[in-house]
Amino acid sequence: MSAAMNPESKSESFHDDKLSEKEQQPGHVNINNNLSAKIQNPLAGIPREQLLADVDRFAAERELSDIAPLLRRGALVAQNPPAFESITELLPEEREALRNEVLHRWRQPTALYLTVILCSVGAAVQGWDQTGSNGANLSFPIEFGIDPNEVGPNQDRNNWLVGLVNSAPYIASAFCGCWISDPLNFYLGRRGTIFFAATFCLIPVIGSAFAQNWPQLFVCRLLLGIGMGAKASTVPIFAAENTPASIRGGLVMSWQMWTAFGIFLGFCANLVLFRAGKIAWRLQLGSAFIPAIPLLLGIYFCPESPRWYMKKGRYREAFTSLCRLRNTPLQAARDLYYIHAQVTIEQEIIGKNNYVTRFFQLFTIPRVRRATLASFVVMIAQQMCGINIIAFYSSTVFANAGASAETALLASFGFGLVNFVYVSTQSMQQISH
Secondary structure, three states: OOOOOOHHHHHHHHHHHHHHHHHOOOOOOOOOOOHHHHHHOOOOOOOHHHHHHHHHHHHHHOOOHHHHHHHHHHHHHHHOHHHHHHOOOOOHHHHHHHHHHHHOOOOOOHHHHHHHHHHHHHHHHHHHHHHHHHHHOOOHHHHOOOOOOOOOOOHHHHHHHHHHHHHHHHHHHHHHHHHHHHHHHHHHHHHHHHHHHHHHHHHHHHHHHOOOOHHHHHHHHHHHHHHHHHHHHHHHHHHHHHOOHHHHHHHHHHHHHHHHHHHHHHHHHHHHHHHHHHHHHHHHHHOOHHHHHHHHHHHHHOOOOHHHHHHOOOHHHHHHHHHHHOOOHHHHHHHHHHHHHHHHHHHHHHOOOOHHHHHHHHHHOHHHHHHHHHHHHHHHHHHHOOHHHHHHHHHHHHHHOOOOHHHHHHHHHHHHHHHHHHHHHHHHHHHHO
């Protein structure tokens, strides 16, 4: 007796049938044969002669014939990284560099550490932007005549307005900033997108300090949210694409640690600027411009993502970028051909697409739909756990409980310190593993 097949199963069956048809076409990749493994190492299992011939063809097509011998050695290493000792073509200094990747994995070029530092600053900007309004909440509502603690017919309205101003960055991030990161990355690259985001994390913050009424402050914080959304969607990717695999996981995980550090710095600024008088809230909001400046000025000193260059067909620039990010030309050549093979596999799987088709694929392809749903659940749960209430309103909560403004800010400072110490401890444990 046959059982009815649900729509999702039919969709997957149809999708797999189409893949089976494509597998019979010459040169098509059999993506049903352990898809994850093929994406992780698309060079595995290729005969040596075929691999070297593919490398020579790649070098000729991409006008890289001058480094073809280097690419051949790099491809042999990329095909089976643990077995590099058995590759007779390697030079002694190349073999030593590959050993150091395992024995001294944190011995990396200056350009890579500059990239990591700038990405950490980007995370700190995110955290400081979150808490700048925490201390300002104690005084800007009074300044603009929307004090939620003032009993009267407008009390509920004032509560909503203060909440609206505080939530403005996340409203803009959710409805604009995160969504425009895709076309921004496509046209401007990773560095261009981060520069764009840093601009929106700098100018609106300064504008917030000069706002004369709550609508002006609201608009400034909306503009800030555009930068926050684009930056949060790009900086971790930029870090991941530039770092070698041996330390990639630890460095990408550090995003949350440096965000917590930024939150802590925001609480520090709130406490330090408390005694500035009537302009204290302006300084507390405006102080978040400080970490945005090094991000804005320093991002173009970092190498662009080699992967982005390759997707644009700019392989010579990708190799130049990798030479700055790796210790030796061999490692750069290895990663160049390895990333090229990965990009080729991904393009065969995904095919030609654009922004609209990529959006609909989040919901129309069963595998991607399940991943999208899981991401939605995790992210919503993270936001609903209450951490943002503390980040935005801890000083207000303590003040409403009877504490003085200074005591409330000091208590918030304590929360920021504990939060950073805990998150950094957990992050360091994960990085060490």
